[in-house]
Amino acid sequence: MTSFIIERDKLLSNTKEIISRAGEAKVFAVVKGNGYGFGTDEYIKLLYESGIRHFAVTDSDDAVKIRGMNLSDIDVLMLRSTSVAEEVEKLIENDIILTIGSLSAAEIANDISSKKEKSCRVHIKINTGMGRYGFLPDDYDGICSVFKDFSSIEVCGLFTHFSCAFKSESVTKKQLDAFLKLQNRLISDGFDTGIVHFSNSAYLFGFKSPLGDAVRIGSAFTGRIANKPADCKLLRVGYLKSRICEIQTLPRGSTIGYGSAYTTKKEIKTAVVPVGYADGFNTEKVHDTYRFRDGIMYALSEIKRMLTKKAYYGKVAGKSCKILGHIGMTHTVLDVSDVPCNVGDEVSFDVNPIYISANIPREYI
Ligand SMILES: *Cc1c(COP(=O)(O)O)cnc(C)c1O
Secondary structure (H helix, E strand, O other): OOEEEEOHHHHHHHHHHHHHHHOOOEEEEEOHHHHHOOOOHHHHHHHHHOOOOEEEEOOHHHHHHHHOOOOOOOEEEEEEEOOOHHHHHHHHHOOOEEEEOOHHHHHHHHHHHHHHOOOEEEEEEEOOOOOOOOEOOOOHHHHHHHHHOOOOEEEEEEEEOOOOOOOOHHHHHHHHHHHHHHHHHHHHOOOOOOEEEEEOHHHHHHOOOOOOOEEEEOHHHHOOOOOOOOOOOOOOOOEEEEEOOEEEEEOOOOEEOHHHOEEOOOOEEEEEEOOOHHHOOOOOOOOOOOOHHHHHHHHHHHHHHHHHOOOOEEEEOOEEEEEOOOOOOOOEEEEOOOOOOOOOOEEEEOOOHHHOOOOOOEEEO
C-alpha cells in the first residue's frame, strides 16, 4: 500500500552534478543511515553505474555488505573511528579503510592487522570542532605517532568534518584553517598524509573551494541539502506514495484527529491515507533549540506558522491537498473537497527519505 519512490533520472542528474562540482576531487558517496533513506543495494548499484568508486559508511555491517556486492575496483571507508575489536577485525578482513581518531584505535587496528598479516589502510580523523571523533589539532605528537609507531597500518588519508557548513561561513573557515595548518605542518615534517578531505554536501555547494583531494557527499544525492544555494542544480529526489483507503463527507463543525486540532468550517470531503508517524512521516526535526537564540527563532517561526496557517500537503491527482489536524500514528487525513478522487487513488507526499521507516519498501522508477 505504501512505498517510497525514487526517480532514477533525478538521482542520476544529481550524481552528474556532484561529480562535475567535485572536479578533480574523488567523490566518496556517503551511504550511511540506510543510504539516506534510499536503501542500500539498488542505490549503491546505481551510484556505481554512474561512475562512483568510493563509498563511505558509519556502520561496519554496511561496510561488509558493500564488499559483498562484489563491485570491482571500489574503496570503502569507515567514517567512524572505532576501538571495538570485533568491529575492527571485521573491517580489516573485508579490506575496509579505517578511520583512526585516537591512539587506542590505532593500537587495536595495528594489533589485529599484524596478527592477521593483512594490510590495513587508514585515514586519520582530526577534530576541528565536530567533537565526536578525532585528534585535536594541538595533539601533534599523537597524530605523528599514528604515522611513526604502528608498522602494520598504512596512513593514506587525513580528514576533518565540518559542524556548521550549512549555516556558518566563519565557523567553517576556522575549522578549515586549523585543518590546513595541521596538514602543512605534517607535510613540512616529511609525513605523507595521503589524500586530504573535508567537504560535505553543504560545503561543496556553498563554499565550492578549496575541495582537497576528495569530497564526502551524502545528502546532495537526495537533493535535500540544508540552505541550498540559489545556483544549485540539485533536484529533490523521492516521494512517499500511498493510496486513499477511505473517503468521507464531514459536516461543518466536525473535528478531525487526536486533540481535535482541526474543526471543519463547512461541509468537506476527506480522504484518509494509511501513513503516519510510525512510518516516519512528518517526524523530521526542522528546528534546533539547543541554544537560547535558536529556541527564540523556533518560537518566532512557530508564531509565523500559526499566523500564516502554513500547512502540510499531500498530492492527489496532481493537486495539493491540505493535511487536516494532527498526523496520527498510522493515519493522515486530507481535504479533497475540490479533487475528484476515489478509494484506491494514489497520494504522494514530498518527504525526506531519511526519516521514512526502513520497513517501507523502496521502489526505483
Ligand atoms: C554524514 C557524513 C558526511 C556527509 O554529509 P552530507 O552533509 O550529508 O553530505 C560526510 N562526512 C562525514 C564524516 C559524515 O558523517
